[in-house]
Structure formats: structure tokens, C-alpha cells
Amino acid sequence: MSDAAILAENLVKTFKGDVRALEGVSLSVESGTVLGLLGPNGAGKTTTVNVLTTLLRPDSGRARVAGVDVLADPAEARRRIGLAGQYAAVDEKLTGRENLMLVARLNHLSGAESRSRATALLEQFGLTDAGGRTATTYSGGMRRRLDLAAALVARPPVLFLDEPTTGLDPRSRIDLWAVIEDLVREGVTVLLTTQYLEEADRLADRISLVDHGRVIADGTAAELKARHGGAVVEVRLEDSADAGSVAGLLTDVGEGPPTVDGDLVRVPASAGTRVLAEVVRRLDDHQVAARGMALREPSLDDVFLSLTGRPPEADPDDTDPKETGR
């Protein structure tokens, strides 16, 4: 881990009113890899990114980015990072090209360099045709791409993406994923925050799970699944009203108590088919009818659930209105 492009040690940040945003976040990202910072809203993801990008000073802790001490020399750190935020901080009254030109000039590129960089980035992000239009006319996905392009103007070796796809439709999200994957192939180190397990699973080499201002687990997706989320047996009931009593019935079957989510009862099942067989037997003995049943490999969802006792923020694209809550 000597080749860390991003290193955070014990970052603590308390906001006014004693809100403890970070309670000792430590993380490390090897050069040329992608770290996914995964957690629900308010977990401390954005605060961590703000500290690492010099926008926020921590109360204590150390942070290095691309070999530069962020707290001792923020000006030098800013030369080596790109930041694309969840709000797509583009100037909507400027055209796509003007936005990129402005950021290029403020990165102290020469006029000629700024122009060629703007042209190249518009091309790379599929915005050449839209480059002459003001960003007011852009779709959400186009704005995010422009924002990302702006973050790349000065060819930073380290890139911070704060919830790059939050609020995007699935199509635009997939497009943006492809763009990010291209960047990673070019050798950029990326720290990505997300509430989407799918996103972390797809883009990140390693994942740090964040909750209440702490990293509660980290590793590759496979390691996390193996460590924290054993297989589960999922029982889907005819009637969600029975879920409670069925969970009671299955209490001692797996290595932990079952969890209930609507008409779904999940039983921890590291013992695999033995648990499945026992679940079937008990339901049969008590003449409970289930609509479906499966032995499932763990997902990052399960990891999150097992570590925090609650599911991560639901995907806004899901249709369940009570869980989206945004």
C-alpha cells in the first residue's frame, strides 16, 4: 500500500451544532485504481471528498493526495485533482465550450492549449454538437458529462467523483459508467462516492463502506461479500401479514435471526442447502404457502444490511415510493 494516490488517516470533522460528520475516516487508494465510497445519505461520503479536495479542513487527521499533503499545501493539491460533484457545477448560462475554456484558463493553461483541450473533451464526451449551446439546454446526463469533462481539463492524476450518477435516468447512468471506465483505463486514480451498490460493484476495485462518519468495512466486493454477507435463503410469502410469524418459525434455522422486508423473509444461510432444506421442512410442517424461495449468493446489499442492520438508500429508480424518500 506504499503507492497510495489517496491516503486519509483518522479524519475527524464536526460541524456547528456538534454534528459529527466524520468520526475518524481512514482510507487508502492505490494509484490507478478505483475506490468506491459506499454509504447512505449523510454517512459522511461528501464530507470526506470535501476534505480530500481542500474544500473543507478537518478538525484532525491527515490527508495526502498524489503525494501532496492536502492540509499543509492545499494549493499544490488543487493542481493534481479533478472534482465532479453531485450538483454538476457547470455554469448554465455559458455554453459547453465556454465552461471548459473558463476552467482551462483558471487552471492556467495557455489560450491555445485551452481551446484544443476544450475541443478534445467535447469530442470525448459526445458533446461536440452541443458545445455551442448554453448548458440550460442540456439534459441531466449531458450536464454531468460536461461537469466531468471540466474536472478533467488539466489532466489531473486523481479524480474525485461525488455521486456522479445520482438522479440520472438508467440510460444516462450506464453511459456515464462507460465514460468513467474509459478514464480508469487511461490510468487515472478515482475515488467515487455512491449510494448505489450496483455502481460500486461495477466500477470500483475496492469498496469502503461508510456509515455514521466511519468506514465500517473495506475490501474488494468479493471479499466483503465473503466476509460479511453469507448466502441467504429468501422466502417470498403470499401475504406480507404472515411475515412476522414465519420469521418466528425460522428463528433458529440459520446462524442468525431472519430479517423481514415486506413479504420477503431472509434467513442467513452460510450452510447452504442444509438451511434451505430445513426452511422448506418447517414451512411444510406448519402448512405455510410461499410464493417463491431461493438460495442466493450474497450481494453488497446483504453486506450492508449485515453491517448496519438496515438496507442502504433505495435506488430512486425503484418504484417503491416509501423507500426512495428524496
Next chain:
Amino acid sequence: MSDTAARQPMSSALVWAVRDTLAMAGRNLRRLSRQPEQVVFNVVSPIMFTLLFRYVFGGAIGGLQGLNYVNYLVPGIAVQTVLFSAGVTGFALADDMQKGFVDRLRSLPMSRSAVFGGRVVADTVNNAFGLLVLVATGYAVGFRPASLAGLVAALLLLLLFALAVSLGYALIGLVVRSPEAVNAATFPIIFPLTFASSAFVPVATMPGWLQGFATHQPVSVVINAARSLILGDTATADQRALLLSGADTLSLVLQSLAWSAGIGLLFGLLCTRTYRNLGR
């Protein structure tokens, strides 16, 4: 001094600060030109106020010691114009804060001061444009300055005052972070300063308890200085005593410069401090 300046030779830091300021000013002016409502307000409001006071209220305003009212009026409307449009500085900065654009700027290796420098330069250009519209309108309805040099000096004095006040708006914009809130926070201050002044009517016609404030508050001082420069030697002793607080041009100009410098320095420092503390 910015963080950037600490690492670079002083001269190159200064060059970059100027270039960054110009880049930001260009961006701000471009934005302004694409907000027709802003431009219309900037152009139409001095015209409307000039015509309103010249033709509607002007006939009822007394105590002018024989001075042609339009010559009295134009410097007053000039201050009102720059005070109101200085608000753009605060609104625009609050808007940039709200939309996360300031965070983008703060993540760039640009000069910190250019965020304000760019605003102030752009808003001064915007103000100068408003003043030119006003002078042209005034001229069409009878405004005649004593000399071109006096007029230009008066306009520069007004622009400097506007610059100082716009830093006050900038501070409020940084703190409240919403354009509407900037308006709500500044209107109750700017409105009385503008109207309880020598801008539209001679202070002598106001009730006694108001006269002291209306004569010596900074807006009146600046108006009187501009008016004195514009009237030049044509002002009679009576006019100078009753309309220009009895002071001569030099004294008024120095007072006005002192106010501008004081307000500008105070708010400039507070802005810089607030901006730096955004990360705390």
C-alpha cells in the same frame, strides 16, 4: 495573500491573480449579457426614474435656491442606480454558492481573490453602462454639467463608491447563499440610505430630526461630492450652503473617498475572511 501566492514568486502570483480576475470578469459579463431581465432593469430603471422625477415629482420639489432641478437630480439618480445595481454582486455570488459553482472554483488552482475581483470588475462595467444610459437620458431632458472633466470625475467617484458597497453585498451573498435572501437582507438598508438622502430633494425640506442623518450619511456625502463636481463653479454660495452641506468640492470629494475606502476595506477584508473560512 492567496495560498497560491505563497509558493510562487510574488510577481508571477500577481500576474495570475490579474489573469484569473479577468477570466472571471469575462465569465460574469457573459452571464449578465445573457440575462435580458438584468440588462433591461439596468437600462430602463435610470430612464424611468429620471423621467418620473423630472416631469412628475420635479415641479413640486422646492428649496432649490434657483438651481435647475434636472441638474440637481441626475447625481442623485446616479447614486441610486449604482447602489441598486451593486446588488447584482451579492445576488450573483449567492447564486454561485447555491449552485455549487463556488465549490468548483475552490477546487481549482486559481487565485482566491479572483472570485471577488472578477465580480467587482464585471459589476463595475455594468454600473458604468448604467451611468452612461443615465447621463444620456438626463442630457435629453436638460441636464447640463458645468464641465466634462467634472462629470467624468463625478462618475468615477460614484463607481468607486459602488465598488465598495458591492463588497458589502458580496459578503451578504456569501453568508446567506440565496439571491432572494440577499434582496431581503439588503433592501431595508439600501432603501432608507437612498431616499433619506440628498438624492431627490434638498435635505433642508425634511423634518429637523431627519436632517442630521440625511446630510451626513455616506450616500448623501457621495451625492453631494458628485453634484459639486458636476456643478463646478456654477454653484452659487446659497446653493453650496443649502444644497451641498456648505462644504467645498475638495472636502466633499475627500470625505466621499474616505467613505468608499473605509466601506471597501472593511467589507473586502470580511469577504476574504468569510471566503477563506468556507472550508472550516
